[in-house]
Amino acid sequence: MSSLDPRSLIIMANFMALVMGAVLGFMWRQYPRTIHGLREWALMPAVWIVGAFLYLVPGRTEVMLWLANAGVLAGFGLFHLGCLYFLDRPAPVRALLGAFALLMGALGWFTWGAPSYVARVVVVSAAIAALHAWTLVVLWRHGTRRLPTRLVQLTLSVHLVILLVRMQSAMTARQIEGLMEPSSVQTFYIGAFVMTVLTLSIGALLMATDRVRSEFEHLAAHDSLTEALNRRAILALCQDEQDRSLRQPRPFSLMMLDLDHFKAINDNHGHQHGDRVLAHFAHTLRGVLRRTDRLGRYGGEEFLVLLPGTDAQAATALAGRMRAALASGHPLDCKVSIGVTEWQGAADSIDGMLARADAALYQAKAQGRDRTCVG
Numbered sequence: 452m453s454s455l456d457p458r459s460l461i462i463m464a465n466f467m468a469l470v471m472g473a474v475l476g477f478m479w480r481q482y483p484r485t486i487h488g489l490r491e492w493a494l495m496p497a498v499w500i501v502g503a504f505l506y507l508v509p510g511r512t513e514v515m516l517w518l519a520n521a522g523v524l525a526g527f528g529l530f531h532l533g534c535l536y537f538l539d540r541p542a543p544v545r546a547l548l549g550a551f552a553l554l555m556g557a558l559g560w561f562t563w564g565a566p567s568y569v570a571r572v573v574v575v576s577a578a579i580a581a582l583h584a585w586t587l588v589v590l591w592r593h594g595t596r597r598l599p600t601r602l603v604q605l606t607l608s609v610h611l612v613i614l615l616v617r618m619q620s621a622m623t624a625r626q627i628e629g630l631m632e633p634s635s636v637q638t639f640y641i642g643a644f645v646m647t648v649l650t651l652s653i654g655a656l657l658m659a660t661d662r663v664r665s666e667f668e669h670l671a672a673h674d675s676l677t678e679a680l681n682r683r684a685i686l687a688l689c690q691d692e693q694d695r696s697l698r699q700p701r702p703f704s705l706m707m708l709d710l711d712h713f714k715a716i717n718d719n720h721g722h723q724h725g726d727r728v729l730a731h732f733a734h735t736l737r738g739v740l741r742r743t744d745r746l747g748r749y750g751g752e753e754f755l756v757l758l759p760g761t762d763a764q765a766a767t768a769l770a771g772r773m774r775a776a777l778a779s780g781h782p783l784d785c786k787v788s789i790g791v792t793e794w795q796g797a798a799d800s801i802d803g804m805l806a807r808a809d810a811a812l813y814q815a816k817a818q819g820r821d822r823t824c825v826g
C-alpha cells in the first residue's frame with residue numbers, strides 16, 4: 452500500500468469515475484422520466500473530478516485547495532440529493548446550499564484567518580460523515596431491501612467509520628501529515644475516498660437499473676387503469692398456485708367477478724365515469740383482500756381473484772364482504788355478480804376451474820345479479 456502514490460490513485464479513480472458519470476448521464480437522457488435523481492448522480496463524479504484535479508495541479512495554491520474541498524463536499528451533496536430525488540423524498544436544497552456556504556466559510560477561515568490543517572480535516576470529515584449518516588437514514592427508511600441499495604448502504608457505512616477515525620486521529624496526532632504525502636495512512640484515506648466515490652457511482656447506477664427493471668416488470672404485469680394484475684400475470688399465478696398445491700396439498704379458490712349492468716353505467720354517465728368505477732372497484736376489493744390474495748383483470752369489466760389457502764366456503768364469505776364493501780355509499784360504488792370455485796385436487800386444472808367459475812358467474816347473473824354462486 453505504501454508504494455502506491457496517492458496521485459496515481461486519484462488519477463486512476465477519476466478516470467473510472469468519469470466513465471461512470473458518462474454512463475449515468477446517458478441513463479439520465481435515456482431512462483424513463485419517472486426515475487428521478489439521475490442528473491444529480493451523473494453530475495457528482497464530474498464535480499469530484501474537478502475537486503481532485505485541483506488537488507493534483509502542480510504548485511496548487513490555497514485557493515485551489517479550498518475549491519478542491521468545495522468539489523468534494525458538493526460531490527457528496529449531489530449524491531445525497533440524487534438519493535432524495537430518486538426516492539421521491541422532499542429535498543431541502545436551500546438548507547443544503549446554506550450549510551455548504553457555511554462550511555466553505557469555515558474552511559476559508561481555517562485556511563486564511565486562523566490556518567489549521569487539523570480544523571480543515573475535521574470540518575470536511577464531519578460534514579461528509581453527517582451527509583452519509585443522513586443518506587443512510589433515508590435509504591434505510593425509504594429504499595428497497597435489494598442488493599444495489601445494500602451496496603450503497605455498506606459503502607456509506609464503511610466510509611462513515613473511516614471518516615470518524617480520520618477525525619479522531621487528526622485531532623490527536625502530534626505530527627500532521629499533508630494529504631499528498633505518500634505515507635501509508637494518507638494513501639489509505641485517499642484510497643478509501645476513491646473507492647467510496649467509485650462504489651457510490653456504481654451503486655447509483657445499479658439502483659437506477661433495478662428501478663427500471665421493477666417498473667417494467669410492473670408495467671408488463673399490471674393493468675394501468677385498475678392496477679390489478681393483467682390476464683397473463685394472474686393466470687400465471689393461478690398455475691403457480693396449482694403447482695404448489697400439488698406438492699403440499701392445501702385448498703385454494705378462484706373467484707370470477709363481473710360488474711352488473713356496466714354497459715348502462717357507461718351509457719348513462721360516459722366512458723370516463725365507467726373507468727373511474729372500474730378503478731374504484733379494484734381499489735375497494737384490494738382493501739378487503741388479504742396480502743397473499745391476488746386480483747387480476749380478466750377482461751373488460753370481468754375480474755379474477757386467486758385465493759390461496761382458501762376453500763369455497765371461506766371464498767363465499769369473502770365474496771359477501773366484497774359486495775358489502777361495494778355498497779358503502781361511495782358515489783362510484785357498483786353491484787357485482789360473483790362465481791366461486793375451489794380446487795378439486797390433482798385431477799383438476801386451472802382451465803377446469805375457470806370454466807366452473809364462469810358457469811357459476813353466469814348462474815349468478817341468471818338468478819338476478821348482485822349475488823354469489825359456487826361452481
Ligand SMILES: Nc1nc2c(ncn2[C@@H]2O[C@H](COP(=O)(O)OP(=O)(O)OP(=O)(O)O)[C@@H](O)[C@H]2O)c(=O)[nH]1
Nearest residue numbers: 709710711712713714715717722723725726751752
Ligand atoms: N369504461 C369502460 N368500460 C369498459 C371497459 N371495458 C369494458 N367496458 C364496457 O363494459 C360493458 C360490458 O357490458 P356487458 O358485457 O353488456 O355487461 P353489463 O352491461 O355489465 O351487463 P351484465 O354483465 O349482464 O350485468 C361494455 O359496454 C364495455 O364497453 C373499460 O375499460 N372502461
